[in-house]
Amino acid sequence: GNSVTQMEGPVTLSEEAFLTINCTYTATGYPSLFWYVQYPGEGLQLLLKATKADDKGSNKGFEATYRKETTSFHLEKGSVQVSDSAVYFCAPGAGSYQLTFGKGTKLSVIP
């Protein structure tokens, strides 16, 4: 089955700082890769995805590139805002459409 190793948090950044959350995975075949975000008290929301090697997913200023050679899908944002404070989950999805979630990285952005 799939597994994912995600950068442990919590991560605390000042507003407008650069964000990187590392994610590496092991999988058979070529999974789709997802980042989900969970705001306090809410369910998960799809943030971005990539379905094949070298694809770049992007949304709300966040980006992640599917790197097959390093089996990575690191999340980046050039300038974080207080409203980005949330827990971020990396998840490869196998052809069986079942997601394997990482443990989550809690991000706190302070003004």
Next chain:
Amino acid sequence: DAMVIQNPRYQVTQFGKPVTLSCSQTLNHNVMYWYQQKSSQAPKLLFHYYDKDFNNEADTPDNFQSRRPNTSFCFLDIRSPGLGDAAMYLCATSKGTQSQHFGDGTRLSIL
């Protein structure tokens, strides 16, 4: 807007007293999932329905059951809740192998 709706948002039950959580969707997705998420942990898949086909994860306790009477609704039944079942329960849907869409969850407390 099409969405995944979970009711109630907060549910309190007594130790050993059966409880049912509900999920409805207006996305007309053919796959519905139930996840358990304990505090500061990744969501853990309990089971899913692909159309009418029920798929149970190997490590899902027998205490947890599910029903899907039609495309739009799915229920999670916990027959005899124990203290360890206190968690957030997340419902998600997808169209086949495409991205999963989550509800806001039901937080279950056990007295």
